[in-house]
Amino acid sequence: MSEKRATGTDRVKRGLAxxxxxxxxxxxxxxxxxxxxxxxxxxxxxxxxxxxxDIRRDGGVARMSDPALIEDIKAAVTIPVMAKCxxxxxxxxxxxxxxxxxxxxxxxxxxxADELHHIDKWHFTVPFVCGATNLGEALRRISEGAAMIRSxxxxxxxxxxxxxxxxxxxxxxxxxxxxADSAELFNWAKALQAxxxxxxxxxETGKLPVPMFCAGGIATPxxxxxxxxxxxxxxxxxxxxxxxxxxxPRARAIVEATTQFRDASIVSKVSRGLGxxxxxxxxxSVETRLADRGW
Amino acid sequence: MSREGVEVIVGVLALQGAVEPxxxxxxxxxxxxxxxxxxxxxxxxxxxxxxxxxxxTMSMLLESSGLRGPIGERLDERIPVLGTCAGMVLxxxxxxxxxxxxxxxxxxxxxxxxxxFGRQVDSFEADxxxxxxxxxxxxxxxxxxxxxxxxxDKVEVVATLNGHPVFCRQGSVLVxxxxxxxxxxxxxxxxxxxxxRRRTEVAPxxxxxxxx
Numbered sequence: 188m189s190e191k192r193a194t195g196t197d198r199v200k201r202g203l204a205x206x207x208x209x210x211x212x213x214x215x216x217x218x219x220x221x222x223x224x225x226x227x228x229x230x231x232x233x234x235x236x237x238x239x240x241d242i243r244r245d246g247g248v249a250r251m252s253d254p255a256l257i258e259d260i261k262a263a264v265t266i267p268v269m270a271k272c273x274x275x276x277x278x279x280x281x282x283x284x285x286x287x288x289x290x291x292x293x294x295x296x297x298x299x300a301d302e303l304h305h306i307d308k309w310h311f312t313v314p315f316v317c318g319a320t321n322l323g324e325a326l327r328r329i330s331e332g333a334a335m336i337r338s339x340x341x342x343x344x345x346x347x348x349x350x351x352x353x354x355x356x357x358x359x360x361x362x363x364x365x366x367a368d369s370a371e372l373f374n375w376a377k378a379l380q381a382x383x384x385x386x387x388x389x390x391e392t393g394k395l396p397v398p399m400f401c402a403g404g405i406a407t408p409x410x411x412x413x414x415x416x417x418x419x420x421x422x423x424x425x426x427x428x429x430x431x432x433x434x435x436p437r438a439r440a441i442v443e444a445t446t447q448f449r450d451a452s453i454v455s456k457v458s459r460g461l462g463x464x465x466x467x468x469x470x471x472s473v474e475t476r477l478a479d480r481g482w
Numbered sequence: 483m484s485r486e487g488v489e490v491i492v493g494v495l496a497l498q499g500a501v502e503p504x505x506x507x508x509x510x511x512x513x514x515x516x517x518x519x520x521x522x523x524x525x526x527x528x529x530x531x532x533x534x535x536x537x538x539t540m541s542m543l544l545e546s547s548g549l550r551g552p553i554g555e556r557l558d559e560r561i562p563v564l565g566t567c568a569g570m571v572l573x574x575x576x577x578x579x580x581x582x583x584x585x586x587x588x589x590x591x592x593x594x595x596x597x598x599f600g601r602q603v604d605s606f607e608a609d610x611x612x613x614x615x616x617x618x619x620x621x622x623x624x625x626x627x628x629x630x631x632x633x634x635d636k637v638e639v640v641a642t643l644n645g646h647p648v649f650c651r652q653g654s655v656l657v658x659x660x661x662x663x664x665x666x667x668x669x670x671x672x673x674x675x676x677x678x679r680r681r682t683e684v685a686p687x688x689x690x691x692x693x694x
Binding site for chain 2: 191192193194195196198199202203205206207208209210225228229230231265266267284287288289290312313314442443446447449450
């Protein structure tokens with residue numbers, strides 16, 4: 188007998204994001220780093236050739252990673268493996284889907300391939316996560332089929348200030364929308380450049396229809412605690428772990444802090460003796476604002 | 483002492499994973515819930531849910547939070563427990579394709595293989611016939627789901643998918659490979675509550691099953 192199976196549904200795509208809540212997703216550039224991340228308690232890894240700090244340093248065009256690298260990382264760990272494609276580059280996304288990655292990040296960290304259009308993500312079985320700096324951007328990505336939203340922050344800086352700005356903007360507007368009356372919602376849709384259906388939905392529920400994670404500049408356990416207290420449901424750490432002095436203990440400490448973010452004594456305990464965090468650069472001083480990419 | 487009329491408190495392990503949907507399902511059934519994050523939270527609960535998430539992460543956090551011992555003790559007392567997906571993995575007696583340091587509570591005598599249904603692109607929804615839940619099929623959501631490869635003599639296979647057990651019970655321990663918390667059908671959670679209410683209403687605990 189065979190039950191009828193439906194794959195790639197909304198519920199299945201958003202469901203995996205539900206399972207990642209309260210966890211840390213770590214950028215890794217090889218199988219060894221992937222194992223360190225898994226050992227430290229990561230809920231997933233993001234497989235890429237260069238962490239954002241190096242992409243920023245090297246300049247040039249940043250593209251999807253070599254499929255061989257992604258396969259190596261997939262083989263090394265039992266937790267979900269994500270990978271990045273360029274904004275609008277649906278052919279890269281098709282390649283990543285064929286590799287069997289568990290989530291695709293249509294990411295501003297890579298050089299955009301389309302100046303107007305994001306990928307129509309409804310056409311894919313694999314779920315997508317997209318970055319957002321505000322509520323309108325988040326709702327546009329969701330309307331294109333994103334099953335998870337993350338704040339963009341400013342990747343590769345180790346400076347959390349823009350992640351905080353984006354979370355506050357997004358969640359602040361969300362609160363305001365819930366206060367609006369039904370006539371005002373049409374104006375909100377116009378102002379946010381977002382579909383009215385989604386605006387009405389969030390006005391009703393008070394939350395995004397998909398999980399909201401935080402990325403971009405998280406470098407310490409206290410950073411993780413900060414963004415979780417601000418309302419993020421999980422944390423992406425890019426350069427912050429493997430650009431630090433002691434990646435394994437720092438990774439572990441960020442995992443603990445993300446889980447126990449309400450308890451400052453635990454965050455304090457795990458923050459001790461981790462060595463130097465990534466040096467970082469002040470996000471407001473960078474020339475290339477990755478967060479400006481995306482439309 | 484009868485606690486009839488006293489509402490049961492269901493703990494939901496809240497270290498990582500899909501905690502809120504379980505809380506919502508239990509609340510919809512009128513149960514009080516308590517998020518379990520530290521050892522102090524364990525003593526007052528009448529039942530426990532171990533949600534889906536990453537079992538490797540939860541296993542590590544159970545250790546660092548100091549919850550592993552206290553939860554193990556409550557499981558030894560046979561409090562009713564529901565483990566979904568990663569929760570099923572953590573309650574099993576044997577884990578295949580896990581990490582060597584991954585802890586299992588051994589509360590139910592099953593051998594579980596992690597991610598047995600494949601990667602995320604293979605995750606799926608399907609209707610299951612579950613006799614003990616009644617006529618209507620249960621719409622089950624499987625996400626990178628584990629499967630049960632072997633069951634002990636004391637284990638009742640409640641539901642199967644293509645011949646593989648996906649819902650098992652041993653005494654007061656319920657485990658599902660799928661995610662009943664992601665649908666609005668509350669029948670699985672209701673079974674947990676029935677076990678919890680029965681246990682708090684009668685003085686002697688349920689007949690203990692043999693040690694694993």
